[in-house]
Amino acid sequence: MIRKCLFPVAGYGTRFLPATKSMPKEMLPIVNKPLVQYGVEEAAEAGLNNVTFVTGRGKRAIADHFDTSYELEHQIAGTSKEEYLVDIRHLIDNVNFSYIRQNQMLGLGHAILTGEPLIGDEAFGVVLADDLCIQENEGQEGVLEQMVKLYNQFRCSIVAIEEVPVDEVNKYGVIAGESMGDGLYRVTDMVEKPAVDEAPSNLAIIGRYILTPDIFEKLRTTPPGRNGEVQITDALMQQAKEGCVMAYKFKGRRFDCGSVDGFVEATNYCYENIYKKG
Numbered sequence: 001m002i003r004k005c006l007f008p009v010a011g012y013g014t015r016f017l018p019a020t021k022s023m024p025k026e027m028l029p030i031v032n033k034p035l036v037q038y039g040v041e042e043a044a045e046a047g048l049n050n051v052t053f054v055t056g057r058g059k060r061a062i063a064d065h066f067d068t069s070y071e072l073e074h075q076i077a078g079t080s081k082e083e084y085l086v087d088i089r090h091l092i093d094n095v096n097f098s099y100i101r102q103n104q105m106l107g108l109g110h111a112i113l114t115g116e117p118l119i120g121d122e123a124f125g126v127v128l129a130d131d132l133c134i135q136e137n138e139g140q141e142g143v144l145e146q147m148v149k150l151y152n153q154f155r156c157s158i159v160a161i162e163e164v165p166v167d168e169v170n171k172y173g174v175i176a177g178e179s180m181g182d183g184l185y186r187v188t189d190m191v192e193k194p195a196v197d198e199a200p201s202n203l204a205i206i207g208r209y210i211l212t213p214d215i216f217e218k219l220r221t222t223p224p225g226r227n228g229e230v231q232i233t234d235a236l237m238q239q240a241k242e243g244c245v246m247a248y249k250f251k252g253r254r255f256d257c258g259s260v261d262g263f264v265e266a267t268n269y270c271y272e273n274i275y276k277k278g
């Protein structure tokens with residue numbers, strides 16, 4: 001059973017400055033809901049009811065969001081506006097939140113390693129909340145839920161992948177793998193932000209992972225890679241060499257909300273397809 005989910009949220013979100021000068025990128029709203037809430041809802045739907053945030057300076061708004069706001073709630077009690085808080089109250093009542101600080105921004109791999117004391121020796125999910133994943137039709141499972149099912153079958157680390165235009169591979173971790181059908185690949189190679197002509201494929205890793213706990217040992221001994229950051233892809237490649245890592249072309253739609261273009265696209269999509277339909 002996977003019960004825990006890690007949200008690395010310590011990054012600076014420089015692409016959204018000045019909006020992110022004093023506000024976490026993950027609190028930017030897609031219509032009326034912050035990005036991070038979409039991610040936590042996806043984790044909770046997959047049964048991952050223990051959520052750990054790896055935070056940094058200036059991220060207190062996230063902890064406040066997942067807590068009761070007595071004054072505000074008292075103010076709107078008994079009015080129709082209470083309805084706006086139904087979903088967030090449900091999360092607060094059903095999810096356990098914990099926080100740990102990454103005090104140096106040494107990369108995503110380092111952020112994940114920082115979460116080790118709160119994860120311990122069990123497999124866990126990782127969500128990068130700026131990748132917003134939306135089900136395209138009624139009844140479709142969330143991406144994490146799809147991945148948890150695969151984990152229960154294969155018992156190894158799993159990364160979510162998506163085909164991206166060839167000239168965009170340099171923004172992602174990119175895999176090569178043996179196809180096993182149904183959008184599943186057994187990873188044989190993995191490169192972080194490769195040059196366009198050096199990429200092993202156009203299958204890009206997006207911000208959803210299931211990791212087995214031996215990843216921590218691998219991260220501890222992973223030297224800083226690209227940009228001087230400890231890369232999760234380097235540690236995953238070690239796992240792939242010694243055992244098995246699967247890559248999964250998920251069902252659903254993903255928006256790169258860490259970029260302004262993706263953020264605007266997500267906003268328009270969610271306004272038309274979720275907000276307006278109630």
Ligand code: UTP
Pocket residue numbers: 008009010011012013014015016025054102104105106107108110111128129130258
């Ligand atoms: P990004 O590089 O996409 O996010 O990191 P960023 O640094 O916040 O954004 P820009 O590029 O400056 O606009 C991917 C994820 O990893 C987390 C970020 O918070 C984001 O969710 N991260 C990255 C950490 O938690 N710690 C780090 O040291 C680096």
